[in-house]
Amino acid sequence: MRYPPRMKAQYGITISLLSCLTLMTARPASAEAPEKPASEQPGDREKGSLATLADRLLPQVVNVSASASIHPGDTSEASPDEGGPDSGPDQGPQIPKFAPGSPLDEYFHDYMKQKTAPDAPPREMQAQGSGFIMSSDGIIVTNEHVIHNADKISVTLQDGTILPAHIIGRDQKTDLAVLRVKPDGKLPAVTFGDSDTARTGDKVVAIGNPFGLSGTVTSGILSSRSRDIHHGLYNDYLQTDAAINRGNSGGPLFNMAGEVIGINTAIFSTGGGSIGLGFAIPANDAVPVLQQLIKDGHVTRGWLGAQLQDVTPDIAKSLNLKSQEGGLIAEIKKGGPAAAAGLKTGDVVTEIDGQPVNIGTLARLIAARQPGGHVKLGYKRDGQSHEAIVTIGKSPEKPDMPPAGTRDAKPKNITMADLGLGVMALDEDLRKSHDIPDSQRGVMVISVAPHGTAAKRGIAVGDFILQVQKVEIDSPAAFAHEVDRLRDQKKNIILILIQSKDGISWVPLALHQALP
Known part of the structure; x- marks a missing residue:
């Protein structure tokens, strides 16, 4: 589903995504480190203090910056309602294809229609959003619309450290994305709470970077649950x-235990600012999606093979239903799971595995099931209750994939400076250019520092590294991983199995101190 940037609602209110934007001709200045906090005052550390909670949570929240370089003379194809059918190279700059509702698209709707000299210098669009640290090794969560179609992404930590990031998974339907950064050490990660147990009236804390102002803490209450704002899949x-x-x-909504119960995504607003109507994706809906994005880079959804609609009061009356429960089947897909289970047009699905559902929860629960699994559907037909066991199918919709080459990309070569060597994967090109047989395993040494540890031990360009401490190596990434693992174990010397022109032998290499 595509998201329009401003969806009209009643009373002149619009629904807006929350990313803020800047346009610049040069790269943005690095974020300044936050000021050191003033000395604590008496009472700051009292039990239940919001300041105490904020101190703990602020380092878990990050700023996400996404940028794209725009050439004013770009003749990329414009969408029909933007550039118009007569748009072309002679009509001035064209509007690049950004996802409707993404921060880049929202600005270019106005900006790119302006006449600009074709030889004008490129400009850089910067979208600012928020995110939070899901795991200490560098997994970052944000909204998909924050990073959609960005050329570059960076993450700024609470202490001002800026880290380049790449996308490892994204999903437009739920407006979620997962990034990875490579920190020098472990990062402070959030803890997820149970959003299903959060009650209307509970106190909550939101932390993020409104208008690029990093580390902003606001508080309030949970005003309502299960809001349908016609944005995203689950509503x-x-x-x-x-x-x-x-x-x-993309910023977190915390409960007073410091647990993430939601991901801030949209607001109702009359002028783009807060009027106290903010909306967050519930954590219990988000976590399964995030786990799939981390594991696979995309989301595989279950499919019922039926189109459903709300049960209105008139429909309920005509079908002799006591309430507006469930979802009315408007269409059955031929050969789909629902058809195979005997469901028919006009049936009203009221339960999944004994749990009462409405059309919103029904869509969410089916989508969350993995293809091949089974669910028991309770439904009503002609006023009578029935049950059916349905084998969930795989959604025919094409999932959103991470940008090519960005999902934990395995580099073709790696240089280990402390070992004094560089290695390269034995890909097809290397095998052909160096006449390396298919039976050859390991990685190939492609560089050796003249006075480094590897050179001192006789390792030469063209040698092959087969194992590290008896662990077989099949890629540069695997080589680096094993070396780093042993380094973390405070090993001073590691053994690598080398295949050279003289044969195969174990070679000791120093990690933390020079060998004698």
Whole structure:
């Protein structure tokens, strides 16, 4: 589903995504490190203090910056409602293809229609959003619309450290994305809470970077649950009056235990600012999606093979239903799971595995099931209750894939400076250019520092590394992983199995100190 940037609602209110934007001709200046906190005052550390909670949570939240370089004379194809059918190279700059509702698209709707000299220098569009640290090794969560179609992505930590990031998984339907950074050490990760147990009226805390102002803490209450704002797949949002604005996209909504119960995504607004109507994706809906994105880079969804619609009061009356429960089947896909289970057009699905559902929860629960699994559907036909066992199918919709070459990309070569050597994967090109047989395993040494540890031990360009400490190596990434693992174990010397022109032998290499 594509997301329009401003979806009209009643009373002149619009639904807005929360990313903020800047346009610049040069790269943005590095974020300044936050000021050191003032000395604590008496009472700051009292039990239940919001300041105490904020101190603990702020390092878990990050700024996400996404940029794209735009050439004013770009003749990329414009969408029909933007550039128009007569648009072309002679009509001035064209509007690049950004996802409707993404921060880049929202700005270019106006900016790119302006006449600009074709030889004008390229400009850089910067989208600012928020995110949080899901795991200490560098997994970052944000909204998909924050990073959609970006050329470069960076993450700024609370202490001002800026780290380059790449996308390892994204999903437009739920507006979620997972990034990876490579920190020098472990990062402070969030803890997820149970959003299903959060109650209307509970106190909540939102942390993010509204309008690029990093480390902003606001508080309020959970105003409502299960809000349908016609944004995304599930339409089951948490509503809060905690002040959130543009730039809060992807930031966490915490409960008072410091657990993430939601991901801030959208606001109702009359002028782009907060009026106390913010919406967050519930953590219990987000976590299964995030886990799939981390594991596979995309989301595989279950499929019922039926189109459903709401049960209105008139429909309920005509079908002799006592309430507006469940989802009315409007169409059955031929050969789909629902058809195979005997469901028919006009049936009303009211339960999944004994759990009462409406059309929103029904879509969410089916999509969350893995293809091949089974569910028991309760449904009503002609006023009578029935049950059917349905084998969940695989959604025919093409999943959103991470950009090519960015999902934990395995480099073709790696240089280990402390070992004084570089290695390369034995790919097809290397095998052909060096006449390396298919039976050859390991990685090939492609560089040796003249006075480094490897050179001192007789390792030469063209040698092959087969094992590290008896672990077989099949890629440069695997080689680096094993070396780093042994380094973490405080090993001073490691053994690598080398195949050279003189044969195969074990060679000791120093990690933390020079060998004698």
